[in-house]
Amino acid sequence: MTRNPRPRQARGRSRVGERFTAEVGPIAHGGHCVVRLPEPEARVVFVRHALPGETVVLEITEGTEGDRFWRGDAVEVTTASPDRVTAPCLFSGPGACGGCDFQHVAMPAQRELKATVVREQLRRLAGLDLPVVVEAVPGDQDGLRWRTRVEYAETRDGRRGMRKHRSRDVVPIDDCLIAAVPPVEEVAQRPSRNQGTSIEVVGSHEFSRAADGFWQVHPGAPTVLVETVLDFLQPRPGESVMDLYAGVGLFARFLGEAVGAGGEVLAVEGDRVACEHAVGNLAGLPKARVEAGPVAKVLERLDSPPADLVVLDPPREGAKRKVVEQVVSSAPRAVAYVACDPSALARDIAIFAEHGYRLERLRAFDLFPMTHHVECVALLEQ
Template sequence: MSEDQAATTELVGVEWVVDVGNIAHGGHCVARHDGRVIFVRHALPGERVRVRVTEGRATDRFLRGDAVEVLTAAPQRVTAPCRYAGPGACGGCDFQHVALSHQRALKAVVVREQFQRLAGLDVDVEVEAVPGDADGLRWRTRVELAVDGGGRPGLRRHRSHDIIAIDDCLIAAERVVDSGVLDTVWTGCRAVDVVAADHPRDAVVVPVPEKRVPRVGQRVETSTWSGTFELSARGFWQVHPGAARTYVEHVLAELAPQPGERALDLYAGVGLFALALADAVGPQGAVLAVEGDHRAVDDGVANAAEHPQVEFRVGRVDQALHRLLRQGISADVVVLDPPRTGAGRAVAADLTALSARAIAYVACDPAALARDTAYLLKGGYRLRSLRAFDAFPMTHHVECIAVFEPVRSGG
């Protein structure tokens, strides 16, 4: 075989027996064969498995594969509760084959590794359960289902556009499944969203493309604060029923906003943190919320109608934050909840220039958070606390909340 032929030789479908190494960010483990790295799904560290290559050519630096046979099982392996989970099947879950407590232990390993590698910090963190699921199942209150050519709703295979028609999803909230969405043929739709909000009582079903999107209500109650929100059914809200409450309670406790202070809420969505901050700083304080989605800002303005100390601005956070600095605006406390890609270098630099006494960073990707942590450290802040929450059981995703303060405040 020539060098050119080798470069284009597909290895998809080839099988090897490998010893599985450490967990990696993304829901797979690392294995090696003949000098190649293979990212293996459906395996556990310490196992010996037969891996089938799912992506890669002979000259690629790394390959992807599925553990199609377990020759030596780890003690934490369990039978997946969902019949759609497994090699070549639904890509929605990564860890159905792992005992729930060990899923959290693996996620903690990933968080620690990302912080050590990207921020140079050794963090002691455990992934904590979030109240509201049923042993890791029946928690997802917002589900977007793909629709195949025959109008059948389902979920996609891992890293594929192929759709697997399903009659249940075990991580979906019961009200989502009880809506009848999975028993309906959705002719002419490319997707269908189902939302089990606090109001209305029945789940809301929204075919995509949609002519009119209904509105839903959410209620958040912590030990010290409560708030009510209304938003578009397709708008952003935390998918785990206990997430919003858990995050707000922790952020308020860590930032301890005081009456009369100025607070900044970046990537504010419909105002979850903005309203909680507003009640803490009171009518003499001020909260500025910045969000890039026009519809979310409209919802946020309506939600904050009884909080005159809250101002919403629509626009890109990096641009809005830079303008604030040029205007000489400062903040005592900051909350940011960016998308999975994180805030980035420019936003982190401007955050440190605000000289806030505390910054709470809510992150759904530990790698992006660790990268941005390095930027904040360089800007004169230190990591005061870090907690991780299992808001997405059975998947590799983990939510982290990091709190930063200026180095000078740490003595």
């Protein structure tokens, strides 16, 4: 649930372990707050387990004399925010499990912090000043017990655990409170009639996928995302649709039904196993086809076929310029962009804007409570 930092060359004397008392500044993208240390340090420190406006004692966890910024943890709170709560998880906090960023934050404030980050990324990277509300989604228990699949690490003595933030060190954990109940291994990898395959139900449809293949981990996510995409695009009978980064065909299935027998659906997905499942999941749609391969290469091979509607659901790094411009060349009347990273979304929205596509609607969903992650759906139209 955490990423390991890239090895880098030290730039002078290490400051790790040093402590400073400081006032906490605004939230930043990535689950930390900004602290600006005065002279003689004169450094920006990205601090976890803090809240804007608090006064804390922070401990440097990464940083040397020559670094432009440092990382740290709030190890003591001198003046607490009214939004601070006692973390429900015993394994959360400085030096502990790195999987959750906001266990110390009340749920409404978590969503406001995420909304602040989305607004800031849109303003900074896309030049847009918009109100943003992060919506709760049914399927969790006050932010807990929602993650239907969890990858655990193993301690040296064989116990289940989680890694510390930006570290390979493992913290033993007997119960991850954001993991679904019953234990995640039994839920997420329960085989169906076909060995190695899981069945997911959305509305009246069953979707097959590889047991270890991608699927939204919040139980309420597939339904709310499908409903939002359909509401944004307002598909009409006879229209053509491209579902890019289509996975096992979740959006393509519902859009294919909406455009009817006279419409066409093209699903493009880079994972060949997911494509095999998508073929089955789209069975019965008369003019649906699945193309396997990287989205940019498939669209290049197909010469960016015309499309009335496009769904983009790229990985965390976003669609990027080449794919955005291929989508634009297909001249869709509307694009629904499903994004798990607000900075990538904002960068791609700016590219769409270069070609006359405006952000008309945006919804943000709290599909990852207790973490800094947020899912957005954007509608782009000319």
